[in-house]
Structures are given as C-alpha cells and as structure tokens.
Amino acid sequence: MRTLAPVAFFAALSVAACAASAGASSDPSAARVLTVKGEARARSAGAAEWKTLAKNDAVPEGSEVATGAESFCELGFFEAGKSAVRLQADSRAVFVSANPVRVNLLSGRVFSLVRELKKGSEFQVSTPTAIASARGTGWEQSSDRLSVFEDTVHLSTSAGQTEDVPSGRGFRIGPDGTLGEGFALTDEEMAAWEAFRRAAARRLDDAFSSDTLSQIDQNDPVQDILQNKDAFDDLNDQDALEKDKDKSQDGGGGFQGGNTVGTGG
Numbered sequence: 001m002r003t004l005a006p007v008a009f010f011a012a013l014s015v016a017a018c019a020a021s022a023g024a025s026s027d028p029s030a031a032r033v034l035t036v037k038g039e040a041r042a043r044s045a046g047a048a049e050w051k052t053l054a055k056n057d058a059v060p061e062g063s064e065v066a067t068g069a070e071s072f073c074e075l076g077f078f079e080a081g082k083s084a085v086r087l088q089a090d091s092r093a094v095f096v097s098a099n100p101v102r103v104n105l106l107s108g109r110v111f112s113l114v115r116e117l118k119k120g121s122e123f124q125v126s127t128p129t130a131i132a133s134a135r136g137t138g139w140e141q142s143s144d145r146l147s148v149f150e151d152t153v154h155l156s157t158s159a160g161q162t163e164d165v166p167s168g169r170g171f172r173i174g175p176d177g178t179l180g181e182g183f184a185l186t187d188e189e190m191a192a193w194e195a196f197r198r199a200a201a202r203r204l205d206d207a208f209s210s211d212t213l214s215q216i217d218q219n220d221p222v223q224d225i226l227q228n229k230d231a232f233d234d235l236n237d238q239d240a241l242e243k244d245k246d247k248s249q250d251g252g253g254g255f256q257g258g259n260t261v262g263t264g265g
Helices: 004-024 187-209 221-227 229-250
Strands: 031-037 040-043 064-067 072-077 082-087 092-098 101-107 110-115 123-126 130-134 138-142 145-150 152-157 162-166 169-173 179-184
Touching (some): 031 187, 064 082, 072 187, 082 092, 082 187, 110 123, 110 187, 130 138, 138 187, 145 152, 145 187, 162 169
Antiparallel strands (some): 082 110, 092 101, 110 138, 123 130, 138 145, 145 169, 152 162, 169 179
8 A cells, every 4th residue: 555655755745845945035135146256255244254155155135245366256136136246356345235236335346237126126336436226237337437338327426426327338436426537338348248247147047047045955855855755655655554454453364465454264
C-alpha cells in the first residue's frame, strides 16, 4: 500500500514551500547584488564591520557600499519596480531606501538604470552637489557632472539651480553646486552606457523571474524533500505493512506476503 505516501509527501512539501516563501519575503525592501567585479564591501547602518559582497547578497536599507580600485558592484531594486545602479571603481554610496529608491553617492561615479517603476514612486540619486531624479531613464552621475543616456533627468543642485537634462546631453557641476557648461555625450560614452544597460537589464530580468530571494539551493527544505521522496515512500510503505499485519492478527488470520491478508480456515 502506498496511499499514505502522497499525502505525507505533498503535505510536507507544502509546509516547506511556505517556510521558504516566508523566508524569501522577510526583507523585500533589501537591495540585491546582481554582480560584482573585483572588491565590493558593505556595512549595515551604524555598524563598524565591513562585509565582502558577493552575487545575490541582500543589502538592507541604510547600508553603505564601497568598491575598490578596478572594481564595480551592481545592485538591483525590486520593491518599487526593476531598477539597478552600478557603483564604479573607488566609489561609496548609502542605500537610503527602496520605495522610493534613494541612493546617496558619497564619492565616485554611479550608473543608474530605471525600469518599470511603480506608479507614484521615484528613483533618486544624490551627491554632495546635486540630486538627480527620474522615471524610466538612465544616466551616469558623480559630484561634478551628470550624463543622460535615455529620456530626461531632472537635476536640482545644492546652489538652488534646476535643469531638465535630455538624452545625449550632460552638465558639469561646480563644487559649490553651480551648473557649469552643457556638453554632448561622445560615441564612446554612449557605447559604454549601452553595454551596461543590456547587461544590467538581463541580470534584473533573471533575478526577478527566478525570484533570487527564494531560489532553491542545497539548504532549501523544498529541495531536501524532493531529493528524499523515496525515503518518504519507504516510511509510508512500512507503516502500511504494519497496519495490514495488525489487521490480520486481529482477524485471527496470518500475514501471507505482499498485501494479501489470510482469513483462516
């Protein structure tokens, strides 16, 4: 008899799946590391110790992230849509919040890719000299310049100046927050952006579709159950045999092998 095995198996599978799902959604506001090249570290708000970052690591709100020389780190944001930032080499930034997305760039440069932003939300990157915000666009930013690659970015400087910067254009920004001269982006800059955009978009889609937060690994209870289904079946088969044996003894007969119960003569 195997009637108990499917019940036990699927009941356990359901419980494990619920547990895995609950664990996956425990911090939906956390950013997720999409990829790392070289050295990237993070530390939680108020913490002194830095942690080395790897692909798929969660980065909670309030965390500071830093990259080393010849390195970069991409973070994905899924709470308010599907967006990403790439911290370039020798950069530091604080991931302030997930919805709206707010990133405070302390030093260095950052690429920003905004996609499928939820209605009413916004994506904002600030530096000591200016704040750039947009919906569904892409740009590169540092404390001394802003380059826009897609759509339009609203720029507000610490000197009180504002500018809507269109695609293919950029502005230099003085240390006191004053806007400098505008400039056209070069073919090399556009090509670098396009390479980032394609790679980041693919990584965002992969992370979103596979639900990175709850992907199955060797420690996942669902995977453990799937790998041990035979053990479930064996245990339940043994239980069924024992019950058949008990029934045969209660009826005065003898167990004659298989699942056949003798009635006595």
